[in-house]
Amino acid sequence: MNGRWFALAAAVALLAGVPWFGNAVLIQFGINALLIAVLAQSWNILGGFAGYVSFGNSVFYGLGSYGVAIAMAQWNLPFWVGLIFAATIAVAFAALLGWPILRLRGPYFAIVTLGISAAMSALAANLDIAGKNVGLILPLTRNDTLFYEASLVLLAAATLTVAWIARSRFGMALIAIREDEDAAASVGVNATRFKIAALAMAAFFTAIAGGIHAYWITYIDPAGSFDTTLDVRMVIMTMFGGPGTILGPVVGALVLSAIYEVLADSISKAAALFFGIVILVAVIFLPRGLVDLGGGFRALRWRYFLTNIRQYRI
Amino acid sequence: MLLVQILVNGVLLGGLYGLMALGMALVWGVLNIVNLAHGAFIMLGGYLVFFLFTAGLDPLVSLPIAMAVLFLFGYVIQRSLLNLIVRSALLNTLLFTFGLDVVLTYLAQLLFSADFRTINPSYAGANFSVGAVTVPVGRLIAFAIAVALALLLYLLLERTRLGRAIRATAQNLDAARLYGVNPAQIYAITFGIGAALAGAAGTLYGIVAQITPYIGVTLTPKSFVIAIIGGLDNPLRIVAGGIVIGLAEAVTALYLGPTYTDVVSFGLLVLILVLRPARSLKIA
Numbered sequence: 253m254n255g256r257w258f259a260l261a262a263a264v265a266l267l268a269g270v271p272w273f274g275n276a277v278l279i280q281f282g283i284n285a286l287l288i289a290v291l292a293q294s295w296n297i298l299g300g301f302a303g304y305v306s307f308g309n310s311v312f313y314g315l316g317s318y319g320v321a322i323a324m325a326q327w328n329l330p331f332w333v334g335l336i337f338a339a340t341i342a343v344a345f346a347a348l349l350g351w352p353i354l355r356l357r358g359p360y361f362a363i364v365t366l367g368i369s370a371a372m373s374a375l376a377a378n379l380d381i382a383g384k385n386v387g388l389i390l391p392l393t394r395n396d397t398l399f400y401e402a403s404l405v406l407l408a409a410a411t412l413t414v415a416w417i418a419r420s421r422f423g424m425a426l427i428a429i430r431e432d433e434d435a436a437a438s439v440g441v442n443a444t445r446f447k448i449a450a451l452a453m454a455a456f457f458t459a460i461a462g463g464i465h466a467y468w469i470t471y472i473d474p475a476g477s478f479d480t481t482l483d484v485r486m487v488i489m490t491m492f493g494g495p496g497t498i499l500g501p502v503v504g505a506l507v508l509s510a511i512y513e514v515l516a517d518s519i520s521k522a523a524a525l526f527f528g529i530v531i532l533v534a535v536i537f538l539p540r541g542l543v544d545l546g547g548g549f550r551a552l553r554w555r556y557f558l559t560n561i562r563q564y565r566i
Numbered sequence: 567m568l569l570v571q572i573l574v575n576g577v578l579l580g581g582l583y584g585l586m587a588l589g590m591a592l593v594w595g596v597l598n599i600v601n602l603a604h605g606a607f608i609m610l611g612g613y614l615v616f617f618l619f620t621a622g623l624d625p626l627v628s629l630p631i632a633m634a635v636l637f638l639f640g641y642v643i644q645r646s647l648l649n650l651i652v653r654s655a656l657l658n659t660l661l662f663t664f665g666l667d668v669v670l671t672y673l674a675q676l677l678f679s680a681d682f683r684t685i686n687p688s689y690a691g692a693n694f695s696v697g698a699v700t701v702p703v704g705r706l707i708a709f710a711i712a713v714a715l716a717l718l719l720y721l722l723l724e725r726t727r728l729g730r731a732i733r734a735t736a737q738n739l740d741a742a743r744l745y746g747v748n749p750a751q752i753y754a755i756t757f758g759i760g761a762a763l764a765g766a767a768g769t770l771y772g773i774v775a776q777i778t779p780y781i782g783v784t785l786t787p788k789s790f791v792i793a794i795i796g797g798l799d800n801p802l803r804i805v806a807g808g809i810v811i812g813l814a815e816a817v818t819a820l821y822l823g824p825t826y827t828d829v830v831s832f833g834l835l836v837l838i839l840v841l842r843p844a845r846s847l848k849i850a
Contacts (some may be wrong), residue, residue, distance in 0.1 A: 303655070303657055305657055305660055305661065307664075358600075358656050358657075358660075359594075359600035359656065359660060359790070360794075362600075362660060363600075363787055363790050363791075363835070364832070364835065366787055367787055367832040367835070368832075370783075370784075371829060371832065484664075484668060487661070487664070488665070491661055522676070524668075524672045525668075525669060525672040525673060525676070527665075527668060528665045528666070528667075528668030528669035528670075528671075528672060529665070529669060530665075531661060531662070531664065531665030531668070532647070532662060532665045532666065532669065535651060535658050535661050535662040535665065536647065536650050536651055536662075539651075539654065539658060561650050563653075563654070564650065564651045564652070564653045564654035564658070565649055565650045565651070565652070565653065566649050566652050566653060566749055566750050566753060
């Protein structure tokens with residue numbers, strides 16, 4: 253256990269030190285990778301622990317971007333007030349939205365979230381305060397180190413929250429819902445309330461990530477903020493890393509971001525295809541994600557993959 | 567009179583919508599897989615027939631070819647990949663078909679480019695008048711074929727040995743196995759039939775609308791909505807569900823504008839799920 257804590261602390265120190273020894277390209281890659289890791293980790297709360305697949309979390313990201321942008325560009329408020337404003341909107345939206353749609357289960361919930369994410373970008377493109385199709389321009393701050401460290405702190409906060417969830421009654425309730433919602437309800441778990449709380453937590457971190465990103469790139473528009481490919485990426489990264497685990501989404505997001513970056517440099521057109529293939533392979537061979545591979549492979553060697561397949565095949 | 571015209575258009579398009587949902591509902595009902603790549607299958611069928619059309623083949627001749635190719639494609643996917651995970655949680659099959667959708671969409675973008683494609687044989691733009699109402703021939707053909715295929719599927723499921731095996735597998739996998747049904751084979755055939763129906767829908771979609779690599783994004787949720795409205799057990803009811811959505815969209819386009827048609831489809835979905843929760847939870 254001590255060794256693991258030491259390795260974790262070393263990894264965090266290494267990540268925190270990137271702005272001091274890395275070049276500008278590495279720092280910019282780092283900001284993007286850390287922010288998408290936050291999205292994956294947030295998705296993990298409802299998707300990984302409670303087993304509710306949302307394809308609409310990009311909505312909270314978009315709300316966060318627009319919340320910060322509207323506060324800073326239209327009302328001239330400071331960044332941190334914008335973040336509070338953005339997070340409040342996103343959490344309120346999650347609670348309002350969750351009340352009807354989190355009564356739906358399985359594919360019903362997934363498809364409704366798919367539709368909501370498509371509807372939101374159309375809505376943003378028609379609102380005056382959101383600058384319509386033109387978008388909004390934020391005040392310029394050139395300080396990549398600051399944005400990098402802010403993203404890292406956010407990721408640490410999201411991960412600590414998930415670590416708490418994994419040990420808490422709240423997390424147990426979510427897992428019970430994932431394993432058998434009817435059984436959970438029969439022993440007194442108020443499933444809808446727990447699910448809404450999980451969605452609101454996800455919305456909180458996702459919105460702040462969107463806000464940091466908006467301030468960093470200083471320009472937002474509907475297509476870039478309510479970006480449905482973000483949904484694809486956060487889901488795939490979580491599944492690849494290990495859904496329902498504490499470090500899985502972070503590992504998955506950082507590993508896949510790095511691979512994607514290398515691929516996008518050499519064979520740019522096939523890079524998007526790569527994500528699709530990753531999820532096909534991961535669902536079949538690594539249903540519990542990359543973080544389960546270490547222990548499982550040590551115990552079973554190559555038979556680990558065979559056992560995974562044997563479990564669910566017909 | 568305009569309203570009557572709109573209603574005719576809606577009903578005719580609705581038949582095609584029903585055909586789109588048919589394959590998704592069959593796979594969902596029998597295999598308990600919500601195939602998020604269903605729209606991408608429709609897209610593949612459309613492209614196949616488009617390329618055969620540019621080579622000089624009439625789309626109505628290519629329709630059975632598209633169905634056969636898509637059947638094989640679906641059969642192989644189920645037999646070699648989906649059968650490996652079909653017993654895991656719904657979450658896993660949902661994610662797998664989602665990944666398949668991403669792969670097919672981006673492959674199509676790489677191979678076929680993002681250009682709009684239309685299959686336009688001479689009859690696609692033609693129409694004739696019944697009283698004051700104009701009937702577009704392309705949509706009428708699409709409607710007729712959709713209804714015919716729904717009837718065929720109904721007969722296949724109710725009157726043949728294979729259909730009985732499929733229904734038995736859907737009801738009770740273990741009992742079906744005891745009676746000599748090979749579920750791995752039945753699953754692959756069923757998924758193949760679902761893909762073949764998507765191929766037919768893609769052919770007709772290419773005649774009445776435009777094909778891009780991204781049409782699946784809206785066609786998958788639309789098929790899902792219709793499958794729920796129609797229920798998962800009767801092909802003819804699913805076509806009726808398609809007509810309901812077709813009518814709703816036509817009326818929306820007339821009174822609110824065409825940009826809101828997808829919003830209305832989803833509005834109906836949420837409304838139905840909220841109003842009839844017990845029934846929808848049962849199928850889930």
